[in-house]
Amino acid sequence: MIGRALIHVPASAKHGEVIEIKALISHVMETGYRIGITGQPIPRDIINDFVCTYNGEEVFRAKFYPAVAANPFMSFYTVATESGTIAMSWTDQHGETQVQTAPITVG
Amino acid sequence: MRRMDRNRPSRRKVLQAAGAVAGTGALALLPLRSARATPETMRDAVHAAIGEATVQKGKVKLDLPPLVENGNSVPCTVTVQSPMTATDYVKAIHIFNEKNPQPNVISVKLGPRAGQAKFSTRIRLADTQTVTAIAEMSDGSCWSDDIYVIVTLAACVEEPKP
Secondary structure (H helix, E strand, O other), X not given: OOOOEEEEOOOEEOOOOEEEEEEEEOOOOEOOOOEOOOOOEOOOEOEEEEEEEEOXXXXXXXXXXXXXXXXXXXXXXXXXXXXXXXXXXEEEOOOOEEEEEEEEEEO | OHHHHHHOOOHHHHHHHHHHHHHHHHHHHHHHHHOOOOHHHHHHHHHHHHOOOOEEEOOEEXXXXXXXXXXXXXXXXXXXXXXXXXXXXXXXEEEEEOOOOOOEEEEEEEOHHHXXXXXXXXEOOOOOEEEXXXXXXXXXXXXXXXXXXXXXXXXXXXXXXX
């Protein structure tokens, strides 16, 4: 199950400025390689895809494998081109998606 | 003397306990050993990600602490030297390892809109090993950096909390 997401996007930026975006989401990222207390392997449960779009255009995408730590954190960059919305979405292996958006003013 | 004798576990109990511990230990290790990545599977994973391209050293900087106390969450940053213009940019960055159960760690796709070819995340490391970052450029060339990391507490193998 995907938990709460926390994103950080600067509220305003100059045109053409390279801005840092940070995203954190609460998720177990169970690897599927651990043995539970009953002796049975704990089934895998991971987020596979992370996508960041800027006014609908994809600017960054990541594919996660079980080697990404629990509560995946991502920090990356993009160029502030225009005012609008930066959206981030996480999709887990069951197809469940969580979207978080932040507005940005470019002047 | 008498009280000490009463508290001491019998020889039979000690042997039973030892057997149980050895049994569960073997059970826990078996699937892990068979599912472990090797330098060969890592090579296959690299091949699957970037194809036939030859990988050159340089342009990429992989930042990981050289001594990791907890392999469950290791901060990791990759920086690639690139102007990130419409004609010369980084297409993708992949991170691989050679001793986790799977050779892939993370693959990111980016483009000229990124402005700077750099990202950070947190990864898991199951053992002391070499971690490799490979960057694919828009002209098709591939550049890499690797770092040898010593891990004192490994990820993946610990028992979950009841």
